[in-house]
């Protein structure tokens with residue numbers, strides 16, 4: 001059975017796992033789901049080991065065909081998108097009487113699927129890339145110093161998969177070359193040597209990728225790229241390819257407005273269902289490796305904010321520069337806040353911003369701090385707008401206990417002396433300043449967020465912390 005676009009849309013809407021709808025889910029959230037999946041009888045769910053902090057790691061098996069496919073997700077704890085898609089797939093394969101039984105039977109008879117979701121549960125707990133030992137598991141394929149990396153390698157040796165899928169997230173700043181389009185999915189058949197040679201194994205992985213790219217173009221046209229193909233001798237993908245598994249890296253990227261990456265998740269679901277189909281019926285063989293070469297490489301020229309042609313006055317003279325800002329997500333407990341950092345200053349004509357603003361003719365105005373000490377209860381929309389119009393970016397509140405707490409006010413809040421950056425823009429410093437003319441302030445840049453003061457907007461989605 002060949003799935004077409006409407007089938008994917010229907011399947012995803014039926015089987016999207018509704019218990020995983022934000023990206024900071026934890027190991028404890030997937031345990032009950034795994035119990036349910038196992039109880040259907042169609043999946044064999046086995047414990048293959050424990051993480052450093054003794055969280056259980058599971059392998060799920062579906063089907064009994066001769067072609068073995070091994071997939072693993074989230075070896076980097078802060079890269080959860082594919083894990084969500086794997087749970088969508090588990091639900092799909094547990095479904096019936098929905099028009100997809102022929103597909104399921106086909107896959108089950110020709111292929112055996114092995115899934116290891118959330119290989120780094122300790123990192124996931126902290127929403128960090130590395131393991132509890134602070135090792136990057138994707139640089140541990142050779143040494144296998146981490147228990148989790150050793151587990152994955154042992155599974156590779158035990159199962160000897162014909163195909164392997166290494167599922168990750170890449171950062172939001174990759175773009176399609178020459179455009180401001182973020183890369184939604186990037187793909188790679190990792191190189192098994194420095195010469196980036198193409199043997200039968202890697203060639204087949206490239207052919208599978210051509211098929212994946214083809215179907216993804218129907219969902220996210222022109223937003224698919226290739227990941228950097230430099231050989232990484234310590235990386236798992238590179239080693240799986242060397243061990244003879246046709247290995248495919250899928251990197252979940254970004255889509256404008258898709259903070260929790262639900263569309264990107266759907267793309268993983270579609271890509272994997274299509275890949276299973278083309279592996280099962282060998283139709284991936286129809287593609288050529290030259291088609292793989294037509295997929296553009298990731299470029300990395302996006303920023304969260306790009307301010308173009310900003311005039312800065314310094315020592316009586318004027319310069320005109322572009323300023324790039326990136327908002328770094330910082331974990332605090334089970335939540336997070338943003339730190340808006342000046343990432344680059346200068347001629348950034350060839351770069352792009354998710355928010356891209358030409359401020360020609362306007363000048364940089366340093367931020368000021370409010371003289372009065374307030375109670376947090378005194379802060380409201382009107383007062384903040386008033387302060388911002390006066391060029392005040394920071395208020396001091398009287399509350400010694402408040403530091404570290406999160407808030408959604410569009411102004412910086414400090415609970416003790418010491419203030420946030422107030423001078424000229426400086427690389428790596430927090431982006432707090434104003435833009436306007438001698439008469440009027442037009443924009444406030446508060447912790448990297450851009451507020452257009454002419455429209456008095458009050459976006460409730462700010463993720464700020466009290467300093």
Ligand SMILES: [Zn+2]
Nearest residue numbers: 076079168169
């Ligand atoms: Zn990764």
